[in-house]
Amino acid sequence: MAALHIVDVKKRYKSLQALGGVSLSVEPGEFFGLLGPNGAGKTTLISIIAGLNRPDSGTAAVHGFDVVKDYREARRRLGVVPQELVFDPFFTVRETLRMQSGYFGLKNNDKWIDEVMENLDLTDKADTNMRALSGGMKRRVLVAQALVHKPPVIVLDEPTAGVDVELRQTLWKFISRLNREGHTIILTTHYLEEAQALCNRVAMLKGGKVVALDTMSKLIKRISGSQLVVHLARGTLPDGLKPLVSHPDELVSGSRYTLRVNDYAEVEPILATLRQSGAVIDDMQLHQADLEDVFIQIMEGEK
Numbered sequence: 001m002a003a004l005h006i007v008d009v010k011k012r013y014k015s016l017q018a019l020g021g022v023s024l025s026v027e028p029g030e031f032f033g034l035l036g037p038n039g040a041g042k043t044t045l046i047s048i049i050a051g052l053n054r055p056d057s058g059t060a061a062v063h064g065f066d067v068v069k070d071y072r073e074a075r076r077r078l079g080v081v082p083q084e085l086v087f088d089p090f091f092t093v094r095e096t097l098r099m100q101s102g103y104f105g106l107k108n109n110d111k112w113i114d115e116v117m118e119n120l121d122l123t124d125k126a127d128t129n130m131r132a133l134s135g136g137m138k139r140r141v142l143v144a145q146a147l148v149h150k151p152p153v154i155v156l157d158e159p160t161a162g163v164d165v166e167l168r169q170t171l172w173k174f175i176s177r178l179n180r181e182g183h184t185i186i187l188t189t190h191y192l193e194e195a196q197a198l199c200n201r202v203a204m205l206k207g208g209k210v211v212a213l214d215t216m217s218k219l220i221k222r223i224s225g226s227q228l229v230v231h232l233a234r235g236t237l238p239d240g241l242k243p244l245v246s247h248p249d250e251l252v253s254g255s256r257y258t259l260r261v262n263d264y265a266e267v268e269p270i271l272a273t274l275r276q277s278g279a280v281i282d283d284m285q286l287h288q289a290d291l292e293d294v295f296i297q298i299m300e301g302e303k
């Protein structure tokens with residue numbers, strides 16, 4: 001049974017169709033990326049999965065439990081790290097985590113709470129009031145809060161936005177461990193490098209619709225070859241190379257050109273053509289296609 005099963009979910013805010021019929025399934029144990037530009041509908045979809053928002057139509061189920069009809073059962077299987085930092089400022093970190101355990105009916109949860117705090121480098125702050133924590137520390141508590149009931153499915157909505165390198169590393173180490181131990185992870189992020197390193201499969205949303213849904217390796221293979229970026233100190237791009245330019249505006253703007261190359265063997269003839277035309281290369285890089293290239297290509301194709 002799917003860890004998450006979403007069928008034709010639609011959501012409208014007045015005149016704005018935030019989700020226009022989203023369907024997708026995530027299998028247990030996957031590390032799944034939900035990507036898309038600002039306003040694509042990612043947070044709306046997550047809030048529907050978490051039962052904080054109702055779809056106008058369509059269904060979402062966590063391990064077979066409908067998020068509306070079987071709310072409690074679905075919620076019990078889900079840990080959500082929200083994007084926004086909302087806390088009761090009067091409680092300490094440990095109290096906050098104990099209360100969250102209480103919501104799930106867990107009384108003697110201190111051993112796991114300690115372990116979660118340890119893994120998120122929160123132990124030193126266990127008895128500190130929430131209001132005295134820095135933004136990054138608060139974000140750690142949000143993650144800890146989502147994990148107190150050991151949910152099989154963990155949803156992280158931009159957990160590393162505005163977070164320092166150390167916390168990112170701590171967080172990904174812990175989340176990757178949970179994933180290895182069998183937890184399903186669903187992640188939204190604007191850091192495509194992180195998504196590429198972590199996710200096995202990705203859905204890309206745009207304007208409330210799924211515009212790509214595939215494994216990471218297949219998505220990256222969609223972009224054939226690499227790009228050769230050349231900066232010319234002198235001369236302009238010879239006509240013969242113009243069809244290779246990826247961004248037509250570079251032909252107008254001048255000395256930096258991004259050229260498509262299907263394999264390394266094509267690089268040498270390009271350099272020879274440049275040399276023969278009298279152009280002088282100031283700097284060049286060979287850039288392997290990555291998730292960011294795929295993202296840009298898919299999003300531009302969906303304009």
Ligand SMILES: Nc1ncnc2c1ncn2[C@@H]1O[C@H](COP(=O)(O)OP(=O)(O)OP(=O)(O)O)[C@@H](O)[C@H]1O
Pocket residue numbers: 013016018036037038039040041042043044045
């Ligand atoms: N409560 C609301 N009332 C009206 N419009 C809303 C509401 N919540 C979200 N929207 C709109 O719905 C669309 C989708 O928003 P959503 O927050 O789901 O996008 P997102 O993909 O999470 O974006 P971001 O990457 O910026 O977090 C946006 O156009 C947003 O302005």
